[in-house]
Amino acid sequence: MLKRENKTDVIIVGAGPAGISCAITLARAGKEVILIERGLFAGSKNVFGGAIYTQATKEIFPNFETEAPIERRNIEHNFAILGEEDSTTITYRKNDNSSYSVIRAKFDRWAAEEAKKAGAYIVEETVVRELIKEKNQVIGVKTELEEYFADIVILADGVNSLLAKQIGLRKDIDTKDVALSVKEVIKLDNQIINQRFKLKDNEGAIVEIFGGPMLGMLGLGFMYTNTDSVTIGLGITLNELAENNYRPYEILEKLKQHPTIAPLIEGGTLKEYSAHLIPEGGYKKIPKLCDNGVMIIGDAAMLVNNLHWEGTNLAMISGKLAAETAVEAIDKNDFSKKTLSNYEKKLKKSFILKDLKTYRELMDVMHSRKNAFLCYYMKKINAFFEMFTSVNGIPKKENYHKFIKSIFTDRKISELFKDIWAIVKLLWSILI
């Protein structure tokens, strides 16, 4: 291969958690790395819930708990099942530091600065339009203005990854394998947030929301607390929106008006509205992860565990594993698919592919039985508590009998059996 000017060891496309973690790992190993980001700064195009997870984040940024722009330390998880008017919430509270809420425009920017300090070179406001290939090997990238060359190109360009598609590593995404999320950050006084969510100082709370205006849809809502604001949003599978002509922001408006949610955000003012896609295809939709001279990490590789709202941790650790593979390849001076496939082996050994494999059947079951699990049974949970808490002069035994009878009359027995069978199959696939 010709020796070219502006050639470096590694080029990474996209400065999200995946790209930044990959860059910092390479820079720390003394390799030359260029990180190219299309936004004004790292984070300026990025949207999430959300929470970052301490264990994974510390693995890349050991100092983040004291240095990074963190909003709150999450001590409470709420699971809220909303009916049309009523709701049932389960709360788990523990005073530990397993996750923190952050604002991506601040956190990603800080993380990119850390990578810069470690020696990575960051090019902002630059879109990579194409990958350059020579003899079946990716050898560089074409931006709007220039061409850059490298021994290895790593794609960290997020869920849409036009680049992975361009070189045939990924097929076009199906509408059922991706969720569209809309979200609002609502400004509220720090003290008011603490009162409403029963927090003190910088403690934070998470609310995962099922049902409400999303009853019967493959969609979930979320709330997170920041220092002086509250985040509320939802994600709904794209095929659901497209087939039913739903407008995502209208569903979000309805969620904000639900009697359980409205008091939490009352009196707040909208700071920012945003939207982003979430990969939902899971294990079965993971693309080819490498080829000659190229690897794919983070959302671009569809590495998201949607049931647990985990994405940034998979992005960070996949970035780190790809960087370690790149270091080995550079030291051997071998950038073939065979050498780079060590990245896939490392992913398989890590929690990333193990977890995604555990949930491999989840989305198929949810797609086929969403009316059961995301509507019927949710309504029944609220109906149970309505019955249990009502004081109306009707003997309790009658109430119980009526409730149990309703389970069998409101849904066909054959459907109930199918539901049970689906659960058994799902649990089998998860646990065995």
Add this chain to the structure above:
Amino acid sequence: MNLDKKLYTLKYSPDTESHLKPDFEQCKLCITKCCVNICPAQVYEWNEETQELIVNFENCLECGACRIACERQCLNWQYPKGTKGVTFKQG
């Protein structure tokens, strides 16, 4: 709250040329016009009179949903230039 007020919270640096290029002839044949409803920024509007799709590309949040959902798979969808488009301050 209506969508205009939501979009008003965002910082945009609009380009003069659209980064979203549907094939307008295909749009005329499109039955669902699903881009009109799914787009979180209501970038697309269908003009009944002229039978044309209007693309308010300046409002785009760059999510990519329309590209994937487009009924006739006819959307030439690019990211805006590096210095253009939306900038999230929260995200």
